Amino acid sequence: MVRLKNRYICFELQPRIQAEGVESSLEGRATSAYRQQEANISARTIHAFVREQIKLNFGDSGAGLVLSGLQVKYYSPQTRMGIIRSPRDHYQMVSAALTLATQVNKYMCSIRVWHISGTIKKCQRAAIRTDRELIVAWHRRQLALAKAGAIPLPGDHALQAMLKESESQISTLEL
């Protein structure tokens, strides 16, 4: 039987931040307009964007080859991580298109590919792990800020809730 084989590409949008005060990707002196653009990005916009990028770099034929097989399985605006499914024969083209991107719609960012695998499981694990690290790092920074008196102390339950939510979101993805 002929199977359609796929590759799952786990990626992260990395925002463009000014140099003054080097900060991690979960926090930044981003202006409110920038944050708004970031919040506007969803799985749908990513899908349209990837197709456009492929067409831009690899032409109509390239775009056509992945037309039916390309799907954004998951994207979280909070952690900016996502998983894209692509046909196995053309995953390098999709990955290259992601690398060459310097902005998504109006949002200036670069795209980093974390993991590519044939099943979604490993990608899920990679996404969960990176999500977790980012959330923990962010939480730590929030605690430090709270100590300095800049913001009120975030509760521990907030951290747990965020971790659980991201994990469940990723785990319940359909294959």
Added chain:
Amino acid sequence: MDLRQIGGRRMFYDLNIALPESAGRAGGTISSQDWAVVVQAVEQARGLGYQVVALNQTIHGKLAADHLAVWRSIPAIKNAELSWDRETGTRGSGSAAASVGRGKIRVLRRVTAVVSDAAQGHSLGGAVAGEYDVVAVRPTSDKLLAAACSGTWEAVDVVSLDMGARWGYFVKHKTAGQALALGLSLEIAYGPALADATTRQQWVSNAAGLVRVTRGKGVIWTSGARQAFDLRSPYDITALGDVLQLNADLSKRALSSGPRTALVHAFTRTRTVRAVISVKPPPEENAEPASKRARVHGPSQSAEQRVGKP
């Protein structure tokens, strides 16, 4: 300090993080704003998984001692080992290609001399070039490229060409083969690929041509990044390489063992001569590194030389 210290596997190198233009003038300076951008780029590189980066000072014309002044003003970078002493600006004693501590990044000094006539190429020898960890040359015509690749200028480790520009000539198999035979590396900077469509087309054309002519050997991937935003992780660059018919294995080599070869080339060119001089050379002068001499002639002789005559 012997060649066996050359570091372990899976180290990723980015030998071209570009310093601003102001650094390229003799006696030029870099403002603290510009340094902040460079520091951010180094930290980004560390986050992306690179272990060694080289900050690239691009100069036009002859290399002079004044060009070294700018390296002293670098601010402190967390988790980074500089290959030079910030106070005095002189080169550190460690091997540039030795293993890097976990979670750390080593920062090297590189100079790229944009050469528009042959005389400028010859200025690359000497003590000033010896202070840099990597010396690169950017020829501006095919004759100069041929000169660079055939070894007429001794102090060259990397041949670099502007990937986003129209060259007006092809790189020939013969030229590339000569460079590889001499141990030189050819650099492919992926910075121009991230720019607009026209530059990108030119980049693919140039880079694919280089890959074809070298068959993927002796090629090194660098970023040419001016800022953190222009850096990409090794994984992503391998994806780009695929477009150029550079398969994953060759891309990985171009990110690790290729740059290491360039650093070893520079090391052999500069440090071993110095090592001989510090040991008090025997009457028959040869440029073999101390470790090789120990291996070839036996340990006792080199120990004798190390103790040396008072």
